Amino acid sequence: MEELGINSRRNRNSTYVTQDRTTIRVRTGVNCMWIINNSLDVIRVLEEKQLSLNHVSTWDFWKLYSSLPHAQLKKQLHDLLERVFNTKEKSFIATNNFRTFWTNDRRSTRYTYFSCRELCLAIDFLIDNIYVRFGSSVFRQVIGIPMGTNSAPLLADLFLHTFEYDFMVKTMKQDITKAIQFSNTFRYIDDLFTANNVDFGN
Numbered sequence: 556m557e558e559l560g561i562n563s564r565r566n567r568n569s570t571y572v573t574q575d576r577t578t579i580r581v582r583t584g585v586n587c588m589w590i591i592n593n594s595l596d597v598i599r600v601l602e603e604k605q606l607s608l609n610h611v612s613t614w615d616f617w618k619l620y621s622s623l624p625h626a627q628l629k630k631q632l633h634d635l636l637e638r639v640f641n642t643k644e645k646s647f648i649a650t651n652n653f654r655t656f657w658t659n660d661r662r663s664t665r666y667t668y669f670s671c672r673e674l675c676l677a678i679d680f681l682i683d684n685i686y687v688r689f690g691s692s693v694f695r696q697v698i699g700i701p702m703g704t705n706s707a708p709l710l711a712d713l714f715l716h717t718f719e720y721d722f723m724v725k726t727m728k729q730d731i732t733k734a735i736q737f738s739n740t741f742r743y744i745d746d747l748f749t750a751n752n753v754d755f756g757n
Contacts, residue, residue, distance in 0.1 A: 585731070586738035587723040589747070590712055597741045597748060606739065609751050616745035619711055621699035625682050628700075628710065631717040633675045640671040648674065681706055708744055715742065 591597060601608075640648075645657035649666040661668035669677065685696040685704075700707045719742070727734040739750040749755045 584738065585723060585727050585734045586740070587720050587727075588716055589719050589740045589742040590716055591741045591743050593743070600741070601739075601750065604739075606750060610753055611748070611750055612752075612755060614747040614749075614755075616715075616747075619715075619745040620702045620707060623699050623711065623714065625698060628714050629675075629679055629682055631714050632678055632710070635713055635717050636671050636674055636678075646670060678710070682710070712744055715745075 643657045646659045647657070647661050647668045647670055649656055649658050649661070649663070649668050651666050658668075681704075682700065685701060687694050687696055687701075700710060723734060723737060726737060733754070736752050736754065737749075739752060740755070741748045
């Protein structure tokens with residue numbers, strides 16, 4: 556498994572973060588997570604809602620990868636993992652090349668197991684050990700993450716999700732109508748698409 560077993564499984568592992576999104580959306584009509592896997596996700600949701608597009612806007616995060624602060628990145632991901640582990644009420648997440656699942660048992664040798672703390676430490680290791688060679692010199696990267704690593708899209712995706720989730724939960728408590736208005740928002744890594752929300756830029 557590459558990079559402590561948490562890469563190259565973006566779609567499968569992010570599924571575990573998205574499950575509470577489905578519960579909230581069913582109960583309230585509010586989509587608290589904007590991550591999509593591809594443009595077909597947008598088309599499917601818009602077709603399901605039979606939404607007439609009166610206003611569409613797109614946005615882009617400028618220099619997302621190169622500007623991610625390491626301390627905040629680690630804190631946000633730790634908080635997210637603790638929330639997900641607490642929601643699942645399981646001690647470990649087990650993974651191999653074929654499946655990933657939650658469990659309280661780590662006896663099987665067919666899987667690599669991570670507790671919440673172990674997964675946090677693995678992520679910290681990835682973030683703290685990014686090196687760049689320039690000529691004969693080697694530098695450790697202390698801000699930002701390189702786009703070319705397998706884990707970078709997932710780390711950036713989940714980092715942004717933590718702020719989106721907090722914003723949507725806060726908005727939902729204050730004004731459910733406005734939260735529903737922001738629910739037609741979709742993000743593919745650093746590109747945003749929102750429909751029928753003239754207030755998005757504000």
